[in-house]
Amino acid sequence: MDEQLTIGELASRTGVATSALRYWEELGLLPAPTRVSGQRRYPPSAVELVGVVLLLRDVGFTLREVKAFVASRSPDGDGWRELCRRKLAELDRRIARAQAARTAIAHGLACPHEDIFGCSNFAGVVTARLAGSSLEEAHSH
DSSP states (O other), X not given: OOXXXXXXXXXXXXXXXXXXXXXXXXXXXXXXXXXXXXXXXXXXXXXXXXXXXXXHHHTTXXXXXXXXXXXXXXTTOOHHHHHHHHHHHHHHHHHHHHHHHHHHHHHHHHOOXXXXXXXXXXXXXXXXXXXXXXXXXXXXX
16 A cells, blocks of 8 residues: 655645645545545655646636636546636736836836826826726727
């Protein structure tokens, strides 16, 4: 039989707190471990699975999306690709918003007015934003 890991050993090998591992197990991200005298025992493959969760979380997947991603793995399935396409589109939208915010802040820093509230460009963006324009639309006016 393969070496079984305690939750402490799994935490040590992955750098993830035992409380997080228990939570991930509760969410179904980690399979329920076997129990030996009431203590959790994980297969060595749990280390890689924790690594997958960490990687997916690092690239922006929520824990719910991670669960769907892991569940979508099947030899004939392509569900994980669709999840990736959706996440990529979401990231593109977030990047566009962040770029618009960066441009607006850079313009604010370049403003020659001592008080930004006295700048007609700033006032125009505020007015457009209040009229329902997005930051990208408001800043382009």
